[in-house]
Amino acid sequence: MLPKILVVDDDRYTRTLIEQLMRKSAQVHLAENGEEARKLFDAIDFNLVLMDQRLPMDKGLELLREFRAQRPKLVAILITGFADVRDAVAAVREGLFDYLTKPFEDLEALEAVIGKALEIDSAYREIDSLRARLAIESGAPDVIGQSPAMERLLGQVREVAALDTTVLLEGESGTGKDVIAKLIHVWSLRSSKPYLEVNCGGLPESLLESLLFGYEKGAFTGAGQANPGYFEKAHGGNLFLDEIADMSPKLQSSLLRVLQDHSFCRIGSTQPRSTDFRLICATNRALVGEVKAGRFREDLYYRINVVALSLPPLRERGDDIIHLAVHFLDRYNSKFGKQCGPFTPAAVRALEACRWPGNVRELQHCIERVVALEPDGVIDARHLRPTCGEQTGPGTQDSALSLPALAYQDARAEFERDYMRRLLEAAGGNMSEAARSSGIPRQNLYVRMKRWGFVTD
Ligand SMILES: Nc1ncnc2c1ncn2[C@@H]1O[C@H](COP(=O)(O)OP(=O)(O)OP(=O)(O)O)[C@@H](O)[C@H]1O
C-alpha cells in the first residue's frame, strides 16, 4: 500500500508541485487551509505531513503541534520562507523531521527529503508493531529487519524453528547470531523448555567440558558435589553453542559422539545418560575453511551443518540501518532518560553510507554513545562521528583516481559544512561580513549556518 501524505499549503503551485512529484510513490492529499487539514487529519492516518508555515488563518507550526498532541510520533516537514527561520529551527528542535525552504530549487533534493521522512515513519511504525507482537510472544528478542535479505532469513527461521533439526548460523561478528538463536528457541515447539547457551571460544577446554558434560562428586579436585551439565539441563529444549569453530579437537570428537548417540556420560562416571536437545551452533568464521585447514572435524561439520542460515552483513541490509538506528535511539533515550532525535536527513545519509564493519553491534554502540553524550535534540551527521565519518569508504580523500566513496549529496554536504565553518572563522564570527565575502544572502546564510550548528539563536 502506498504511504499517505498530507500537503497543507494555500499556494496552489506548491501543492501541485509536491503532488506531481510524489504521485507515483504516495497517495497525496491536499489541503488549502487549517480547517481542511484538520478534517483530513482526523479521518486519515497519514505517514507524513508537509505543512506550510503561513496559512490564511493558522500558523503551520501551531497546527502541527495540535496534530502531534493527537499523534506524538507524527513525522512532519515544515515549509517555510526565508523569513521564518526561527520557526523552522523551533520546529526541528521540537522533533519534526525537517524543514524545507520555499521556493524549492532542487526537486531531487526535495524528493529525497520526503523519501527519508517516509522511511523514518515506517521505522516508528515497525517498532510499534514489534512491541505489540512482543507483548504476545513474550521472551522473544527484539529483532528488527525488513530488508529483503532479513525478511528471507526470518522466513527461514520460522520454518526451521518448528522442525527439530540442528541449525548452523553463519555470519560476520555483530550480525545478530545470538539474537537469531534465541528467536529459534522462542519460535520452536520447545520454547517452554530450557534454553542454554555457551560460548565455546570463551572458556578453557576443561571448563567447557565440565560445563557441557557435568561431573560426579570427586571426579576431579574441587568437584565437591555432583553437578549436571548443559547436555542434561537442556533436555527437552535448545542448546546454543556459540563460536563452535573455537572448540578444541578433543571436545569436537566428544560432541560428535553425543550427537550420534543422543547420550553422554558425566565426567567421572561411565553410566550413559540419554538426552534430547536441539542443537543450534554459530560461527563467524567460514566453517568450510576451518575444515579444509584441518582445524575442524569434517564429520562433525556434516553433523551440525544440517540447515545453515547465513546472516547478511549490515551494509547489505538497506533500510534496516535506519530502522535499527531508530530502534536503538528509542531504547537509549528511555534508558538514559533523554530526548535525543530525530535524525536529520544528513545523519540518515551518513548512517546509510557507513560500512559498519562491526555490523549491528557497532551501530548500537554508535547510537548509545550519541544518546549518552549529546544534548537532547536533533542528531546530525557531525554527532555520529567518528564512527560514521571515518568509514564512509576507503580512498575518500587521498586517491584521485578512485571513484569518490561518498554519494554526491553527502560529498556536497561535507563540502558545505567545511566551507561554512571556514567562512565564519575568516569573518571572525560576523554574519554580515560572511554574507558579503561569500555572496550568499544573509538570511540564507543564517539558515545554512544553523543547519550545521555553527550559530545558535
Ligand atoms: N535484527 C536485530 N534487531 C535488533 N537488535 C539486533 C539485531 N541484530 C543484532 N542486534 C543487537 O546487536 C548486538 C549484536 O548482536 P549479536 O550478539 O546477536 O551478534 P553476533 O552475530 O552473535 O556477534 P558475534 O559474532 O560477535 O558473537 C546485540 O546487542 C543484539 O541485541
Ligand SMILES: [Mg+2]
Ligand atoms: Mg554472538
